[in-house]
Amino acid sequence: MRASFVLPVVLLVGCGLRVDVLTDSTDAAAFDGATDAGVVPEGGIADAPVMGSGAFVATGQYHSCAIITGTLLCWGDGRNGALGLGDTSNRIRPARVPLARALLDVSLGEGFTCARTVEGEVWCFGANARGELGVGDTNPRSTPTKLTLPRSAAQIAAGYEHACAILDDGALVCWGENLEGQMGQNDSYPGANVLSPVRVGTDADWKSVSAGQGHVCGIRAPGTLWCWGRNSDSELGQGAGAPIQIRTPTRVGDASDWVQLDTGQNGACGVRADGSLWCWGGNAFGQAGTAPSTAITAPRQVGADRDWLEVSIDTFSTCARKRDGSLHCFGRNVEGALGVGDFTDRSSPTRAGTDLDWTQVSMGRFHACARKNTGAVACTGENVAGQLGVGDTNRRNVFTLVQ
Numbered sequence: 001m002r003a004s005f006v007l008p009v010v011l012l013v014g015c016g017l018r019v020d021v022l023t024d025s026t027d028a029a030a031f032d033g034a035t036d037a038g039v040v041p042e043g044g045i046a047d048a049p050v051m052g053s054g055a056f057v058a059t060g061q062y063h064s065c066a067i068i069t070g071t072l073l074c075w076g077d078g079r080n081g082a083l084g085l086g087d088t089s090n091r092i093r094p095a096r097v098p099l100a101r102a103l104l105d106v107s108l109g110e111g112f113t114c115a116r117t118v119e120g121e122v123w124c125f126g127a128n129a130r131g132e133l134g135v136g137d138t139n140p141r142s143t144p145t146k147l148t149l150p151r152s153a154a155q156i157a158a159g160y161e162h163a164c165a166i167l168d169d170g171a172l173v174c175w176g177e178n179l180e181g182q183m184g185q186n187d188s189y190p191g192a193n194v195l196s197p198v199r200v201g202t203d204a205d206w207k208s209v210s211a212g213q214g215h216v217c218g219i220r221a222p223g224t225l226w227c228w229g230r231n232s233d234s235e236l237g238q239g240a241g242a243p244i245q246i247r248t249p250t251r252v253g254d255a256s257d258w259v260q261l262d263t264g265q266n267g268a269c270g271v272r273a274d275g276s277l278w279c280w281g282g283n284a285f286g287q288a289g290t291a292p293s294t295a296i297t298a299p300r301q302v303g304a305d306r307d308w309l310e311v312s313i314d315t316f317s318t319c320a321r322k323r324d325g326s327l328h329c330f331g332r333n334v335e336g337a338l339g340v341g342d343f344t345d346r347s348s349p350t351r352a353g354t355d356l357d358w359t360q361v362s363m364g365r366f367h368a369c370a371r372k373n374t375g376a377v378a379c380t381g382e383n384v385a386g387q388l389g390v391g392d393t394n395r396r397n398v399f400t401l402v403q
Helices: 025-029
Strands: 057-059 063-068 071-076 091-096 103-108 112-117 122-126 141-146 153-158 162-167 172-176 194-199 206-211 215-220 224-230 245-251 258-263 267-272 277-283 293-301 308-313 317-322 327-331 346-351 358-363 367-372 377-381 396-401
Touching: 057 103, 057 358, 057 367, 063 103, 063 112, 063 367, 071 103, 112 153, 112 162, 162 206, 162 215, 172 206, 206 258, 215 258, 215 267, 224 258, 258 308, 267 293, 267 308, 267 317, 277 308, 317 358, 317 367
Parallel strands: 103 153, 153 206, 308 358
Antiparallel strands: 057 063, 063 071, 071 091, 103 112, 112 122, 122 141, 153 162, 162 172, 172 194, 206 215, 215 224, 224 245, 258 267, 267 277, 277 293, 308 317, 317 327, 327 346, 358 367, 367 377, 377 396
């Protein structure tokens, strides 16, 4: 889903993808997303240069975005202005978002988008019924709108109808829906939605944050894991018998070596310093990396491998990247979101293709997108709104290069 990241490692190794790319100037003209939107860099996403740690791709419920050399491109479902193009139309190919800022990262929620500039500004657009844009009201925006923050943002994370940001002093702020206690305010159910960023606690040692559907998880220095919000499917990892809501950040286990995490609809996964992969929460389709079952109540290691770098989870599916640049996915696959060449669910990590040059992955609701060391972006899965960016609305079951 909405991707929330630590900075990716760029692996310089080979490739070998199915190719759907621009072939002539006629195709290039189709990249114009709207009358006030620019076009992608010459050659399209498939040929764009690497942007180092600023080379991001992110997925939401039915739309996707990528940053190419500081420029934001979005495609898919445009309802409520989620693509930032000044209208509510869908796009089946990437369109340039008219934001005259150099961008570092982007995170997508359920019909809204937030992006962070190199100066630490946060700009959001799209659906806003719960205050998920953080701009002080509940009116949707179809073009980027700047948030008012007390300091520069060092990381952003969009959930389903809420979002959070870590500031440059290590403080954490959140905004949007608060029914389940996602704002971490230790308030009572049902909490009022928060229309502008509010500080979560007083700690100033947050290193990473990820927003799910009704919950949030984050990593604090030196590497401790904390979660809060909804816990009806054990998405907070507190073990059997824990409350169905915890409305303030609560430590998960006693490990202090977490380095990366992601939250989904009703679960979460993370990577620890030794390269081990752990998941917890809902597991109806094997998205926690084990045979389909009731919820996994506390972090459980996925397999025995210790060469994982990054994991991304959303509704019922998960993808993770290894140090050798390979990509492995598991969980629901009815839509082809695992990219393994069929539509059969998997309950353990399954290699997606043979490529060894993946540098980042983002799981959306029923689709996934990933980035290669060339800067190319490829997507797989459901495509009803054009969220794969391949020029049509046909689903795919292998990672296919975005046009």
